[in-house]
Amino acid sequence: MPTRRTFLKMLSGGLVTAMTGLPRWAMADVATAQQSEFFIFIIALGGWDVTLWADPRNEMKGIVHPASTANTDTSQLKKWVDAPLAEGEKSFQLVRPKNSNLVFGPGIGELADMPDRITVVNGLAMNTVAHPDGQVFSATGRHPQGGRVAASSIDTVLSNEFGREQLLPTVSIRFPSAYVGDNLDRRVVPLAIDDVGAIARTVSRAVQYDASPERDRVTAMLSEEARDLAKRSTFPDVLEGMALQYDALRKMLTNNLQEVFSTQGLQKAHPEFNYKSRFAGGPAVNAAFAVEAMKRNLVRCVSFAVGGFDTHANNYRFQAQTQQELFELVAATIKSLDGVSHPTKQGSKLSDHTHILVVSDFCRTPQINLGMGRDHYPNNSALVVSPKFKTNFVYGKTDVDQLLPAPVRKFTDGERAIAPPDLLATFVSAFGVDPRKYMRDGENVTELLKS
Amino acid sequence: MSTAANTKYLLICSVFSIAACAAHSPEIVPASSPEALRVTATTAADTAPKEDLRMVPPEAYMRTYLTLFGGLVPVEAQKRARGGDGAALFDTWDDYVSALGFPDYRLDVPRQTQTNALMVAAFERLGVALCDRTLEHDLKSKKPVPMNQRLVFAFDIPRAPASLDQKAFTPKFDLMHRTFLGYPAQLAPPDREARFFKLYSETVADHAKDDPKSRFSPEEEGWATVCYAFVRHPEFHLY
Numbered sequence: 001m002p003t004r005r006t007f008l009k010m011l012s013g014g015l016v017t018a019m020t021g022l023p024r025w026a027m028a029d030v031a032t033a034q035q036s037e038f039f040i041f042i043i044a045l046g047g048w049d050v051t052l053w054a055d056p057r058n059e060m061k062g063i064v065h066p067a068s069t070a071n072t073d074t075s076q077l078k079k080w081v082d083a084p085l086a087e088g089e090k091s092f093q094l095v096r097p098k099n100s101n102l103v104f105g106p107g108i109g110e111l112a113d114m115p116d117r118i119t120v121v122n123g124l125a126m127n128t129v130a131h132p133d134g135q136v137f138s139a140t141g142r143h144p145q146g147g148r149v150a151a152s153s154i155d156t157v158l159s160n161e162f163g164r165e166q167l168l169p170t171v172s173i174r175f176p177s178a179y180v181g182d183n184l185d186r187r188v189v190p191l192a193i194d195d196v197g198a199i200a201r202t203v204s205r206a207v208q209y210d211a212s213p214e215r216d217r218v219t220a221m222l223s224e225e226a227r228d229l230a231k232r233s234t235f236p237d238v239l240e241g242m243a244l245q246y247d248a249l250r251k252m253l254t255n256n257l258q259e260v261f262s263t264q265g266l267q268k269a270h271p272e273f274n275y276k277s278r279f280a281g282g283p284a285v286n287a288a289f290a291v292e293a294m295k296r297n298l299v300r301c302v303s304f305a306v307g308g309f310d311t312h313a314n315n316y317r318f319q320a321q322t323q324q325e326l327f328e329l330v331a332a333t334i335k336s337l338d339g340v341s342h343p344t345k346q347g348s349k350l351s352d353h354t355h356i357l358v359v360s361d362f363c364r365t366p367q368i369n370l371g372m373g374r375d376h377y378p379n380n381s382a383l384v385v386s387p388k389f390k391t392n393f394v395y396g397k398t399d400v401d402q403l404l405p406a407p408v409r410k411f412t413d414g415e416r417a418i419a420p421p422d423l424l425a426t427f428v429s430a431f432g433v434d435p436r437k438y439m440r441d442g443e444n445v446t447e448l449l450k451s
Numbered sequence: 452m453s454t455a456a457n458t459k460y461l462l463i464c465s466v467f468s469i470a471a472c473a474a475h476s477p478e479i480v481p482a483s484s485p486e487a488l489r490v491t492a493t494t495a496a497d498t499a500p501k502e503d504l505r506m507v508p509p510e511a512y513m514r515t516y517l518t519l520f521g522g523l524v525p526v527e528a529q530k531r532a533r534g535g536d537g538a539a540l541f542d543t544w545d546d547y548v549s550a551l552g553f554p555d556y557r558l559d560v561p562r563q564t565q566t567n568a569l570m571v572a573a574f575e576r577l578g579v580a581l582c583d584r585t586l587e588h589d590l591k592s593k594k595p596v597p598m599n600q601r602l603v604f605a606f607d608i609p610r611a612p613a614s615l616d617q618k619a620f621t622p623k624f625d626l627m628h629r630t631f632l633g634y635p636a637q638l639a640p641p642d643r644e645a646r647f648f649k650l651y652s653e654t655v656a657d658h659a660k661d662d663p664k665s666r667f668s669p670e671e672e673g674w675a676t677v678c679y680a681f682v683r684h685p686e687f688h689l690y
Contacts (some may be wrong), residue, residue, distance in 0.1 A: 149561075168568070179565055189567040194549035194560065201546045202573045208538045210672060210679075211662035214654055218679045221650050226685045235503035242565075242685050248568035249575065303517045375454055420514065 012322045035162050036344050037353050037431060040333065041155050041303035042289075043135060043175055044326055044360040046310025047376055049107070052320045053327065054381035055398055056105035056124045058083055058091040062401025064366040066091045067105070071372050073317040077324060079106040100392050107323030111331040115392045119384040119448065123396035123405040125417040126362040129376035132311070134175040134361030138380070141421035141439050149178040150221065154357070154424050155301040159188040161431070167251050168293065171199070173178025173286050175303035186241020187248060190303075194226060195282070196289040200262040201251055212253065219246050255298070259433045264291060272336050273329070279308045279318070280325035287333045294350055297343035309360065313371035320365075327383075330358060334385060355386035358428060359420070366403040380404050382423055388430040388449055409444050420446060504689040506566050509552045512688065519574060519630075519682075521588075521602050532580040541580040547573050565677070566688065574683050582678035586671060603630055603678060608670045615652045617644075624677065631681035651677055 051057040057066045067088045074080045085091040095104040099262035100115035111118065128134050136144045139153040152160070155170045156179050163169035169188040170177060177190035193199065205215065223246035259265060263285055264449060267275055269372045270288035272409035275281050283306045291301035306329070308322045337351035345353065359382045379398055396418045405417030409433070421442030425435035429444040453544055465546070483686070507515075513525070520528045525544055532541035549555065550573040552563030589596055589604040606623045621636075624647055628636040636644055651673045654661075658669035667675060681687065 014486060044502065176561060186565070187568070189565045191569040192549065192552070192560070192563055193569065198546065198550050199569065201542055202550045202569055202576055204539070205576070206538050206540045206579070206583075207662075208536075208664075208666050209540070209662075210579065210665065210667070210675065213661045214658070214672065214676055215579065217650060217653060218676050219575070219682060220681070221646055222683055222685065224646060225643070225680075228642060229685055230498050232640060233504070234500050238504040238689060239685055242571070242689070245566055245568045245571045249571045252568060252572060 036342065037162060037355065038289050038299070038350070039155065039158050039301040040354065040356045041139070041175060041301065042236065042283075042326075042330070042356070042358045043138065043303075043305045044302040044309045044323075044358065045135070045174075045305045045307045046131070047134065047361040047364055048309045048323060049311070049316075049319050049374055050122070050363040050381040051363075051403065052105040052107035053323050054104065054108075054120045054383070054394075055363075055403070056092075056094055056103060057366065057403070058085070058094060058105075060085070061252055062366070064401065064403060065368045067320060071368055072320050074106075074320075077106045077320045078109055079104075079112060079324075080320070081106075087140070102392060102394055102435050104376075105320075107247055107320045107327065109324035109328045109331070111327035114331060114334060117334055117385055117391055119386070119389040119391055120394040121382040121384065121396050121418060121423055121448070122394060122410060123398045123417050124380035124382060124423065125405040125419045126378040126380050127419075129362060129378055131361050132176075132374075133166045133363055134376075134380075136178070137384075138359040138420050139176045140178055141424040141442050149176075149180055151178070151440065152180050152184065152438055153190075153303075154427060155303045156184070156188055156190055157428055157433070158431070159300045160184050160438075161428075161433050163188060166298065166300045167248065167255065168299045170301040170303065171196075171289070171293070171299055173304035174307075174346075175229065175305050177303055181438065185244075186237065187244045189241075189245075195263075196261060196266065196285050197263045200258045200265075204258040205253070216253070217252050223250075244416065257298075260292065260296070262288060270336060273332050275364055276324075277328075278326045279322040280329045283326075284329055284332075287329055287336075289351070291336045291340065292331065294337075294354065295340050295343060311364070311373050312369070313373040316368075316373035318394075319374075326358070328384065330383070352387055355427075355430075356389065357386075357423075363403070374375075377403065379403055380420070382420075384427070384448075386427075386430065388450060389448055393448075395445070395448055409445075409447070423448075504550070506564060507688055507690055508562065509548075512551070515687075516577065516581060519602060520585070532584055534584065538583075540583055541577070547577065551577075571683075574688065575679070578679050578682035581682055582675050583667075586667070586675050586678070590671065603627065604674060608674060615655060617648050620651060622649050623674070627677060627681055631678075632684065632686050647677055647680065650680060 021115040054066055057064045061065060068085050079095045081093040082090040083093040092106045093110055095106060095112050096116040097112045102115045104112050126134055126137060128137060130388040136149050140149060140151040140410060142151040155172060155177050159169035159238055164185045164187050168191055170190040170192035172192045173196060174194055177192060179189045223243045226239045226243035226246060230236035233239055236380060266285055266288040269292055271286050273284040275284050283304055286304040306326050311319045335349060337354050338349055342348040342350050342353055360380060363377050363379045365377045369375055396408050398404055399406050405413045408418050421439060422445050425439055425442030426445045426448050428435050430449055435442055476530060517523055517528050529544055550569050552570055553561040554560055585603045589601040590608060605626060624644060625636040654676045656670040657671040658672045
């Protein structure tokens with residue numbers, strides 16, 4: 001006779017099956033089939049103004065005060081076309097891509113020309129207006145608990161599923177990556193750095209005193225030492241993990257990464273990115289790194305941040321331009337991936353197997369404050385570029401007067417707006433991963449996925 | 452009684468009191484018995500570890516590194532590690548702070564609490580710089596450094612080719628084991644010394660072939676690799 005515990009396990013298994021549409025036993029096989037996928041995660045640090053791109057507002061309505069020529073520097077904006085607003089003040093005309101029902105604000109820039117590649121999620125309920133909380137919530141699907149991150153971030157989760165054998169499972173450049181919880185392999189601890197050049201500098205070696213075989217011998221011996229200590233330890237995980245990391249270092253140093261991943265080397269190899277742009281010039285090197293490392297099949301996930309969105313005061317004048325540079329960086333990345341063959345799947349483009357998710361801390365208030373900027377607001381939008389998602393598609397909504405997330409469908413806990421845990425659960429489910437393995441909250445929103 | 456009589460009376464009383472005190476021998480407190488306290492109950496102390504090993508915080512690693520370098524401030528340690536000889540053993544601390552897991556509060560980057568492969572690579576880069584520069588200081592200075600002023604290599608290396616004798620290796624190995632890991636080599640897992648000796652002897656034997664242009668002799672390189680292994684050892688980074 002089944003016990004209460006067995007019954008609950010069966011019940012939870014059934015729930016997962018119902019939510020993901022896949023039987024649990026099938027998930028392992030599906031997961032193995034995804035080993036050739038790559039992931040890029042970008043966070044717009046500071047909180048972006050969604051009324052300038054995904055959820056455009058160009059009329060005074062309720063508490064909404066749209067961006068206008070009085071508070072925005074429009075000189076660099078490619079998609080800004082004046083529209084009447086008030087006396088002496090002009091707002092923008094909505095950007096409507098050809099052959100698409102999508103509508104954007106001018107911050108979208110040239111990415112508006114690729115509607116068939118993108119999915120927009122609006123009305124994400126953030127329940128926070130604090131930067132660290134919003135960043136962690138967007139990346140992990142859980143609010144921090146007393147300042148401590150409570151769950152692994154999406155990049156760590158996907159590396160743990162598909163990137164354990166990669167030389168660099170997750171490279172995290174100022175992204176709020178977290179490695180928390182059970183069922184994780186120590187090899188997928190995010191390689192956290194503040195710029196890509198740090199990789200080249202860290203793996204470069206002098207030659208005047210010792211040679212590679214000598215250093216390699218030391219690393220091999222340390223790997224043995226770590227395994228030996230693990231055998232004697234009550235808790236062997238950390239030591240076994242360190243042994244794996246020593247092994248990874250040996251591989252890393254034989255791949256001449258220092259030559260490939262220097263900032264200058266990347267800029268030379270990928271002239272398609274705009275390294276001179278005002279706000280996204282630095283992050284463009286990260287995008288070049290992502291493309292190059294994926295082309296060489298060295299990474300599984302690259303996550304990085306683009307800053308400059310926290311515009312409380314007069315710096316709001318450049319919010320739209322900062323967005324334009326971010327989205328044009330995404331567009332350049334898509335084009336670059338289109339031109340590269342997949343390293344292991346013959347006849348496939350890299351872009352056919354690369355999935356990009358762009359998020360932010362939260363959005364900005366619909367009203368302009370006394371400093372001519374916008375403060376924090378508990379709503380959000382996200383951008384997905386993935387062959388697994390329905391493209392030319394927008395999901396979720398906000399109310400007209402207050403820009404707050406509006407209920408979008410019935411979830412298991414009732415009718416409500418979509419939230420970051422749902423988006424992340426959908427993202428991992430798209431690759432056959434059971435979200436419950438890593439996430440407490442969130443449901444698979446199948447409407448977002450291609451059938 | 453008059454005032455003079457009062458004073459006289461008090462004086463006489465004082466003299467008698469002092470005399471009485473002086474006559475009394477000082478009190479001696481006998482020492483307590485050396486016997487152990489009576490056992491009333493016993494409880495087994497649970498010394499088993501209760502949680503997994505953790506990474507030493509980057510600040511602690513940095514402090515240890517600076518101490519091993521002779522108690523220098525970070526900028527001085529950086530200067531010594533870089534040297535003026537174009538060896539490119541080290542860059543600047545700024546180049547490694549993120550890979551070493553330091554937090555960056557300007558960018559809201561939190562402190563890393565787990566090692567990763569890139570951090571292990573940074574440990575190697577720093578460890579090699581530390582050991583090579585310290586070996587130069589301790590063993591290759593123009594004016595010999597007195598034993599008590601040496602930082603890590605508090606022993607001499609024979610100028611003649613080493614005999615690769617484990618007996619001669621053991622005390623030097625033990626000294627370095629105590630310096631880096633803080634306890635005698637005898638208390639370490641039994642295979643450790645043999646493993647280090649193998650590393651040392653293979654390096655000495657192959658150094659001329661592996662790195663013919665090296666600034667170190669085979670024996671010096673042998674001890675340098677022992678130093679690299681200690682400064683990057685799991686027990687050096689975990690607690």
